[in-house]
Amino acid sequence: MLLPDHQYVTTNSLKECLRLLAESREKAMVVGGGTDVIFNMRLKLFQPDVAVSIRKLDELQQVEELTNGGLRIGAGARLADLAEHPAINDRYPAFAESVRAVASTHIRNMATLGGNICLHTRCAYTNNSEEWRKGLNSCFKTEGKICHVIQTSSRCLAINNADTPLALIILGAVLTLQSAGGSREVPIAEFYTNDGMDNTVLRPDELLTHITIPPVSDRTAFLKLAPRQGMDFATVAVAARCDGTGEKVSKVSIVVGSISTNPIILHEPSRIVSEQGLGDEAISAAVDSIRDELGPLTNLFSRASYKRQMANVLVRRVLVALRES
Numbered sequence: 001m002l003l004p005d006h007q008y009v010t011t012n013s014l015k016e017c018l019r020l021l022a023e024s025r026e027k028a029m030v031v032g033g034g035t036d037v038i039f040n041m042r043l044k045l046f047q048p049d050v051a052v053s054i055r056k057l058d059e060l061q062q063v064e065e066l067t068n069g070g071l072r073i074g075a076g077a078r079l080a081d082l083a084e085h086p087a088i089n090d091r092y093p094a095f096a097e098s099v100r101a102v103a104s105t106h107i108r109n110m111a112t113l114g115g116n117i118c119l120h121t122r123c124a125y126t127n128n129s130e131e132w133r134k135g136l137n138s139c140f141k142t143e144g145k146i147c148h149v150i151q152t153s154s155r156c157l158a159i160n161n162a163d164t165p166l167a168l169i170i171l172g173a174v175l176t177l178q179s180a181g182g183s184r185e186v187p188i189a190e191f192y193t194n195d196g197m198d199n200t201v202l203r204p205d206e207l208l209t210h211i212t213i214p215p216v217s218d219r220t221a222f223l224k225l226a227p228r229q230g231m232d233f234a235t236v237a238v239a240a241r242c243d244g245t246g247e248k249v250s251k252v253s254i255v256v257g258s259i260s261t262n263p264i265i266l267h268e269p270s271r272i273v274s275e276q277g278l279g280d281e282a283i284s285a286a287v288d289s290i291r292d293e294l295g296p297l298t299n300l301f302s303r304a305s306y307k308r309q310m311a312n313v314l315v316r317r318v319l320v321a322l323r324e325s
Ligand SMILES: Cc1cc2nc3c(=O)[nH]c(=O)nc-3n(C[C@H](O)[C@H](O)[C@H](O)COP(=O)(O)OP(=O)(O)OC[C@H]3O[C@@H](n4cnc5c(N)ncnc54)[C@H](O)[C@@H]3O)c2cc1C
Pocket: 029, 030, 031, 032, 033, 034, 035, 036, 037, 038, 039, 054, 075, 076, 079, 101, 102, 103, 104, 107, 110, 111, 112, 113, 114, 115, 116, 117, 118, 119, 120, 161, 162, 163, 164, 202, 206, 207, 208, 209, 231, 232, 233, 234
């Protein structure tokens, strides 16, 4: 499959990159590792006039150890490097696990953290070749006005399938978004929206430049279920965090991903185990309360009932993992 006509620009400074994004706006797409964006260009799903590569921007590839014990990671850092990074493995094991869970070794050798965080939502109907899509009416993603997942939906229901955001949400990571006009800090928990089309608050003229993770001494865990280990997108993935030791906790957070247009922060299950601890009964009560929090799920990529059941299984396992860590 040939790439659509486009101009490929390798930027040599952050300033040049931001200027180009400001000038091109919706016509440009940033290329981190290109593992998703180039693939979707071949499918003619993405047809930017300008592909702006950030691969030569050294300042976006560093991992800086902060004096408070946190880390500031450049958005252009390769996942393969982050997976091996000693400070990441020591301080943030669940995040390291989520990095290793992305795709395969070959893809992680190219892919960047920024690209994983900004990964476009995916849909079984549109993430296909142009020829395949011709068999369907246009949908929100292809300049139409319907969603093939649920035809009566007024918004695109494509799924957020990225792994690392879940771990970064429970760690309280903050994203630095820069444009030619300045920069702003956005907690990653507030970065995603529930619209599959405009799935993040990132503006077309903005670049995600850094991810700052505060110091965390709590216990954390990340689990992913995929059709094939070591290659596939998740069917369901879960990240969780708690303080305390053993069953004793006072604050638990749980995030579920890959089943909806945005990662879902589970409030009620977290409240139950925060108040009752991580004993078997409390964990069962927490799992029983998930259904309402997940909301309506679609049959996208796998059946809604299966996803719901697997979310229950993974939340139970992640809470047991926290208790035993
Ligand atoms: C076979 C296969 C399996 C995969 N499995 C998984 C998986 O299991 N889990 C998973 O999470 N992903 C998976 N992916 C998707 C993808 O490879 C990863 O998400 C990867 O981390 C994307 O990073 P990248 O640097 O290559 O992103 P790119 O393809 O370069 O970019 C992805 C998106 O982010 C935008 N972007 C990139 N960097 C920035 C930035 N700094 N600021 C603003 N926007 C930016 C791009 O414009 C684009 O929209 C898979 C892909 C393939 C082909």
